[in-house]
Amino acid sequence: MTPPAVVRRGFTLIEMIIAFGLGLVLVLTAAAGLRMAAQTTTAATRLSLENALMRSAFLRAHEELDFWRAYDDPEDATNRSYRDVGEPFAPMSAVFPRGTLPGANAIADPREFEVGWDEHYRWPANDKRTWMRANLAEKHITVLAFGRYALFWSTEPQLAVTSGVGAYGTVPVPHTWLAGQYHGMQDRLGYYAFADYMPADALFATSRPFLAAGSDRERTNNGGMTMRLIAPGTQFEPGEGTTEVVKSLWRLTMPAAYAIPKPGAAGHAEYFRVGYQNTTGAEVRRLADRARIDQRLMPLKPSAWPSATYSVMRFIKTRRFVNLSTLGFTSPVTGERLELSFAGYGTTLRGARQQRHPVSGWADYDNASVPAPGRNLDSSP
Amino acid sequence: MNHARSGTVLILVAGIAAIIATVASAFLLRMRADVEEMAIAEREAQARIMLIAACTYVQEASRLGYDVGAPAGKHREAFGWLDVRDGAIGPRGEDWSAPVGFDPFFNATAVEDRDGDGSADRPAWPAVRGVARCPMFVHERPPYATELTTAYNPIAAAGPDFGMPYLLTPDPLSVIKPPEPDAKARAWAGDALPRANSTGLSWFRVRREDAATFVVTCGAGATQGFIDWDEVRGLGATAVFGGDRVAFDRLLAAETRTWYRIEWSAAVAPSEVHNVANALNTGSVVDQYISFPMNTSDVPQDKAMRSQAHCINMGGTIRWVQRLRQPPTHW
Numbered sequence: 001m002t003p004p005a006v007v008r009r010g011f012t013l014i015e016m017i018i019a020f021g022l023g024l025v026l027v028l029t030a031a032a033g034l035r036m037a038a039q040t041t042t043a044a045t046r047l048s049l050e051n052a053l054m055r056s057a058f059l060r061a062h063e064e065l066d067f068w069r070a071y072d073d074p075e076d077a078t079n080r081s082y083r084d085v086g087e088p089f090a091p092m093s094a095v096f097p098r099g100t101l102p103g104a105n106a107i108a109d110p111r112e113f114e115v116g117w118d119e120h121y122r123w124p125a126n127d128k129r130t131w132m133r134a135n136l137a138e139k140h141i142t143v144l145a146f147g148r149y150a151l152f153w154s155t156e157p158q159l160a161v162t163s164g165v166g167a168y169g170t171v172p173v174p175h176t177w178l179a180g181q182y183h184g185m186q187d188r189l190g191y192y193a194f195a196d197y198m199p200a201d202a203l204f205a206t207s208r209p210f211l212a213a214g215s216d217r218e219r220t221n222n223g224g225m226t227m228r229l230i231a232p233g234t235q236f237e238p239g240e241g242t243t244e245v246v247k248s249l250w251r252l253t254m255p256a257a258y259a260i261p262k263p264g265a266a267g268h269a270e271y272f273r274v275g276y277q278n279t280t281g282a283e284v285r286r287l288a289d290r291a292r293i294d295q296r297l298m299p300l301k302p303s304a305w306p307s308a309t310y311s312v313m314r315f316i317k318t319r320r321f322v323n324l325s326t327l328g329f330t331s332p333v334t335g336e337r338l339e340l341s342f343a344g345y346g347t348t349l350r351g352a353r354q355q356r357h358p359v360s361g362w363a364d365y366d367n368a369s370v371p372a373p374g375r376n377l378d379s380s381p
Numbered sequence: 382m383n384h385a386r387s388g389t390v391l392i393l394v395a396g397i398a399a400i401i402a403t404v405a406s407a408f409l410l411r412m413r414a415d416v417e418e419m420a421i422a423e424r425e426a427q428a429r430i431m432l433i434a435a436c437t438y439v440q441e442a443s444r445l446g447y448d449v450g451a452p453a454g455k456h457r458e459a460f461g462w463l464d465v466r467d468g469a470i471g472p473r474g475e476d477w478s479a480p481v482g483f484d485p486f487f488n489a490t491a492v493e494d495r496d497g498d499g500s501a502d503r504p505a506w507p508a509v510r511g512v513a514r515c516p517m518f519v520h521e522r523p524p525y526a527t528e529l530t531t532a533y534n535p536i537a538a539a540g541p542d543f544g545m546p547y548l549l550t551p552d553p554l555s556v557i558k559p560p561e562p563d564a565k566a567r568a569w570a571g572d573a574l575p576r577a578n579s580t581g582l583s584w585f586r587v588r589r590e591d592a593a594t595f596v597v598t599c600g601a602g603a604t605q606g607f608i609d610w611d612e613v614r615g616l617g618a619t620a621v622f623g624g625d626r627v628a629f630d631r632l633l634a635a636e637t638r639t640w641y642r643i644e645w646s647a648a649v650a651p652s653e654v655h656n657v658a659n660a661l662n663t664g665s666v667v668d669q670y671i672s673f674p675m676n677t678s679d680v681p682q683d684k685a686m687r688s689q690a691h692c693i694n695m696g697g698t699i700r701w702v703q704r705l706r707q708p709p710t711h712w
Contacts, residue, residue, distance in 0.1 A: 023390035030397035037404040048411050055422045062425055066704035122593055125465040125647040137657050137670035145668045199648035200698040242663040248651045319650065345433055351642070351703030365642060365703070368710040371590045 053308040054327060054340075057297050061310040061325040065346035067355065070293045070312065071260060074355070074362050081263045088193045088260055088268065088349055091358040091377050092117045095188035098380045101180070105157045105172030112177045113157060115184065119354075119378040123199050129177040134205045139244040140221045140231035150224040154207040155179045163210040163222040182206035186229065187217065190268030191236060191258040195249050195316050196349045204229045204236070205246040238271045250319040259291040259315035260349070267291070274317065291315055294328065306331050312344070321348065353377040424601035424637035427583045431599035432641060432702070434517065435585040439595055439645050440696035442507060447472060447486040459486055461647045461697060462507075463593045470592045472507060487511070494615030495608075507589060510711070514586045516605040519579035524571035527553040581605075588712050593645045596705075596712045602636025604629065608712070640705040640712060649694040 011019065064070055072089040073079040082089040098116030112129055123130045133153035135146055143165050150161060151168075153175040161168035183206040185194050198204070207224045216228035216235050230246055233239030237247070238256035255276035261267035272287040297308040309328040316322065327340045347355070354376045357363045363376035443461045451457045459472030464483065473483035487508040491501040506513040533552040537543050557568040581603035588596040600606055607613045610626045622629045658671040 026390055026394050027397075030394045030401075033401050034397050034404075037401045037408075041404050041408055044408050044411060048415050051415055052418065055418055058422050059425060062429065067706075122463055122644070123646065123648070124463050124468040125461070126468040135668075137668050139666070139668050141664075141666045142668050143666045146670070196701075199646055199700065201648040201651045203651055243659040244663070245657050245659065250650060345429065346702060347641075347704045348701045350701035354642075354701070354703050355706070362706060364707065365705055366709050367590060367596070371594065 050306055050329060053297060053306060053329065057308050057310040057327040057329075060295075060297065061312060061327060062344060062346070064295075064310070064312045065323055065325065065344045068347065068349075068352040070295060071263065072352070072356065074357065074360065077360065079263070080360075086187060086190060086268055088190050089353060089356065089377060090189055091379075092119070092353075093358065093380045096184045096380070101157055101176060103156070103158045105174075107172050108157065108174045108176065112175055114177055115180045116380055117181075117185070117197075117378065119373075119376075119380065129175060130199075131175075132178065132203050132205075133175055134203060134207065134225065134246050135223065136203070136246050138221070138223050138225065138246070140225070140227055141244065142222050144222050148223060150207050150210075153179050154209070154224060155183050156209055159209060159224075161210075163224070164212060165222050179207045182229070183208065183226065186226075186236065187269050190260070191271065192260045192268070192314070192316060193349055194236075195253075195258055196321070198249075201248075203246050203248055204252060235269060236271070238273060240276055248319075249316070253316050254318055257287060257315045257317040259287055259313070261290045262293040265290045272315070287315065288313065292326070294326075304332055314349075350378070421637070427601035428599040428637050428639050431517065431583050431585040431601070432597060432639070434515075435587055435595075435597040435599065435641075436643060436699045436702070438513070438515065438585070439587060439597075439643065440694075440699065442513075443472065443645060443647070443697050444695060447474070449486045450474070450476075450484065457486070462589075462645050463647065465647045470509065495612055497611035497614035506587075509589050509591055512586055512588045512712075514584070514606040516580075516584040517582070518575035520571055521574040521576055522556060522572040524569055526556045526568070526571060528556055530554070586712070590642070595643050595645070596709055597641045597643055598708075598712050599639045599641070600636055602638075603632045604636055609633070638708075640708050642703040642705060644700040645697055646700045647697045648700075649696075649698060 069079075072082050080089070081087075084090055085095050096117045098114065098118060101113040101115055104110070104113045109129065133149055135149040137146060138144070138149065144163070148161060148163075148168060150159060151171055151173065154173045155176060157173055157176050158170055159173050160170045182198070182202075182204065185197055186206070187194065189197070194204075195202075206226050206229065208218070208220050208226055210222065210224050211218050211220050213219060216231075217226065219227045221227060221230070225246070228234045228236050230244070231237055232242065232244060236252075238252060240251065240255040243251060253275070255278070256271040256273045257275070258271055259267060267290045272290075273283045274287055278284070292311050292313040294309045294311045297310060298305070301307065307330045309326075311326045311328075313324045313326070314322070315324075323344045323346065325342050325344050329338045330336070331338075354365075354373055355362060356377050357375060358377050358379065363374040365371075365373050439462075444459050445456070447457050447459055448455075449457065457474050459474065460466055460483070461471050463469075464471040464473055467482065469482055470485075472486045474486060476484045478484070487504070487506075489504050489508045489510075491503055492505050493501055493503050493512070495502050504511045530553065533550040533554065534546070534548050536546055555564070555568040558564050561567070582601065584600045584602075584604070584606035586598045586600075586606045588598075590596055598606070605621065607616070607618065607629075610629055613619055613622065613629060622632075658669070658673055661671055662669050
């Protein structure tokens with residue numbers, strides 16, 4: 001029996017064209033998908049890299065917020081340029097050491113004659129020596145219509161009371177400690193530190209022997225209050241309109257800001273008029289130029305990577321202690337610059353000083369037996 | 382037809398698809414790694430929020446939160462960690478007796494077992510060396526919760542009431558209100574049940590170092606602020622973690638913890654702000670003590686209207702914050 005013939009039938013031309021066409025569409029679609037996937041992966045890699053840099057900058061900004069190493073690095077002697085008198089990381093033992101006033105009188109609590117910064121003293125509200133005795137209505141150009149408040153508080157235990165409106169003789173003064181604290185701290189660490197170290201209820205004034213001429217730090221009004229702190233438009237007082245009397249930190253920083261400048265820039269004893277009566281914005285730029293420290297995240301990065309920076313700018317405005325962090329990214333491809341800003345909360349200046357040994361390194365805290373802050377920048381023998 | 386060539390397209394497409402799948406897998410893995418790394422940044426932010434919460438807690442606890450000897454339904458007022466009346470260690474109440482002085486809201490006797498050895502080794506909060514452990518979560522409904530409605534009394538844009546600012550509806554309104562049963566009591570009490578999606582995220586704990594300084598620990602994670610398993614045992618809280626030490630240790634390993642010292646002060650912003658009417662008698666040597674009253678609305682012609690109501694803090698302030706590079710022995 002003859003087997004049936006095998007019918008070997010090929011594709012018709014139309015079938016071939018359709019099959020080739022469909023196959024081509026499939027291959028092209030797959031190839032397009034592959035190209036898209038490759039591009040997506042590239043974009044994702046770049047985004048992932050940018051996100052990683054952003055996270056890293058975010059974490060570094062928070063670390064800087066807590067440890068202040070851009071201003072003073074305990075582990076790097078080349079970056080400790082703020083330890084001289086008038087600068088925020090000067091050791092207290094050098095700028096405002098503890099001691100006792102000469103010329104004590106018999107009417108005052110002996111603790112009134114202490115001077116210098118005591119890191120352990122809490123300024124308790126019940127302690128009379130922390131109470132402000134300034135006349136809140138006394139102007140910088142006063143004729144002392146309400147009397148001489150210098151009789152109640154002054155930096156001098158024995159005060160020879162004189163002024164442009166008459167003399168009073170020498171009197172023992174019952175309260176000297178607080179006047180001494182304000183006078184001593186006003187510029188030993190810069191204005192930012194002055195505001196940081198004084199308590200929240202501080203009224204920024206001090207009472208000194210009358211001095212009609214001299215530097216703003218020494219010159220006083222007729223009542224003996226230092227002009228620099230109360231007279232509008234002097235060094236510390238930003239000159240908010242016509243407020244001619246003693247002020248709190250809110251009033252002082254409503255029109256202006258005190259800042260910690262970046263190393264190498266001036267401005268420790270300066271204000272920046274960034275609020276009331278700031279009409280041009282130039283002072284805001286001046287503040288940023290002086291106080292913003294941009295730090296590069298990876299100085300040795302590959303050239304194709306975005307460059308990332310982070311900064312923490314510290315200033316006081318309207319009584320708020322502002323830590324303004326800014327993360328910056330620049331694309332190496334387009335040159336596009338992206339910035340993210342946020343205000344953070346962390347270690348204060350006083351806390352940062354307590355972190356540091358007065359000479360070098362950190363001052364670590366422990367409490368194994370009793371709270372032991374260790375010798376730090378605020379320690380004073 | 383050539384069978385060896387009949388699968389060419391299939392092979393090509395399958396190969397390309399395999400490459401796409403590989404690329405997609407790599408993409409997903411990268412995204413997953415990104416998410417995991419992002420969790421570190423999230424925990425850092427969460428812990429930072431806890432620092433603010435802890436400082437606020439210390440400020441409030443200087444005055445509030447004590448019912449020692451209080452009549453039922455009443456609370457007692459304290460006068461600061463460092464009592465503003467006599468400088469003694471607070472918090473203390475208003476009742477004075479010799480030789481104790483003002484009655485303390487704390488007891489220095491050791492009652493808590495820190496290390497799980499069966500003996501008490503630290504006093505209860507708020508005594509010095511005492512610890513407050515505060516796991517944070519969101520209440521299902523906080524006390525006195527109000528609706529988020531923006532405008533209860535919109536001014537009509539047409540009709541007979543056009544332009545009339547009628548205050549027909551109380552503003553704001555409680556979330557729980559009549560005719561719901563016991564509306565007032567329920568609204569005031571709130572619903573303290575934790576919202577499920579807010580638990581196990583963060584906590585803080587505060588150890589009182591001395592009268593006015595505190596060690597604050599900020600945590601982002603689910604250990605609820607227990608130091609270690611020994612403390613969990615010592616405080617009888619093993620059931621919180623199902624008695625599973627391994628599970629607790631895993632939570633501990635995944636957690637972010639930061640340590641700070643802070644100091645509380647009774648000082649608050651002074652009432653000097655806009656007190657003396659500075660715009661009067663400007664440039665004259667004659668002092669004046671005319672003051673603006675609280676929330677003033679009446680001032681001399683051409684003078685700025687001022688109010689001194691910037692002094693609204695009743696809980697003291699935080700004088701300084703210090704991040705610790707390493708945990709202290711006790712926290």
